[in-house]
Amino acid sequence: MDERKYNMAEEVKVFSTWSSPFALRVIWALKLKGVEFDTIHEDLSSKSPLLLQYNPIHKMVPVLVHNGKVICESLVILEYIDETWKQSPLLPEDPHQKANARFWAKFGDDKVSSIWSDVLMKEGKEQEEGVSASMENLKYLEEEIRGKKFFGGETIGLADIALGWLAYHLVIFEETLGLKLIDQEKFPSLAAWEQEFANAPIIRENWPDRDKLANLFGVLREANLGKGTPK
Structure with missing residues (x-):
């Protein structure tokens, strides 16, 4: 068919x-x-x-x-x-590789996503502590992606999609705060993955508007710090 x-x-x-x-x-x-x-x-x-x-x-x-x-x-x-839908599989057939992909997808949600609450929504000493904790979690991703094009190997897989926000949302978030969490010197493999993932045609074509997203991050941050009201 x-x-x-x-x-x-x-x-x-x-x-x-x-x-x-x-x-x-x-x-x-x-x-x-x-x-x-x-x-x-x-x-x-x-x-x-x-x-x-x-x-x-x-x-x-x-x-x-x-x-x-x-x-x-x-x-x-x-x-x-x-x-x-079996075409273009997101998970490998091998049970161990499949479990590994699920682990990193969950790790992203359980640990790495805390960047939002621990860094974006904080300032001063609390933000510094959040940055330190986030950098520790990013080190694990750096070790996992080293020597690979994608977390899924040569093609985009489950873990790449789960962590995909790092390649765009986090970049804009970093610009909003004027800091850099994933830089070429500290995380060369993760930084290379960011570029590779962000520029894949289907991924790139579906990113939200950059300026609109940056404005939203600013509004959320100001509101959370008690300096404004969400619009």
Whole structure:
């Protein structure tokens, strides 16, 4: 059966918001596999009844709806996508390599993502402590990616997609604060991965607007530090 016609016959919807790196993971995965889908753009300050119905526990994006079936949480969605559409696999066949990819994807969410709360939303001594802790976690990523093009090897895989926000959101975030966490001298392999991942055509074509994202980071930071009100 022609894959394109098969995809067009399916109902595939992604509930997303423009700035979410978690929703972006789902969009990347579907694009990499050539799966056609509709995007439902959510305003998280005024969530739609459908989003609240589909994700009543977390009430957040992303949500994938496939032929009426609802799947929530980005890493869970990525595995569902990989198991449902076999082309361009995100996970390797080897059980150990598969477990390793899952480990680094989870490590990114459990440890590396704390950059947002520990660095972006802090200042002074608290921010310095957050930077120190973040650098320790980035060292583990540097060791893992050393000698490889992607965390998935020669092609983009689950861990790359899960950590993909480092290649764009973090770069803009660094510019907002005037600091550099991933630099060429301290993390040469991770910095090279950032460039390789960010410039992959399907990845590059789906980044959110740079200026708009930088403005959002600034607004969130000011509001969190008590210097303003989110708009």
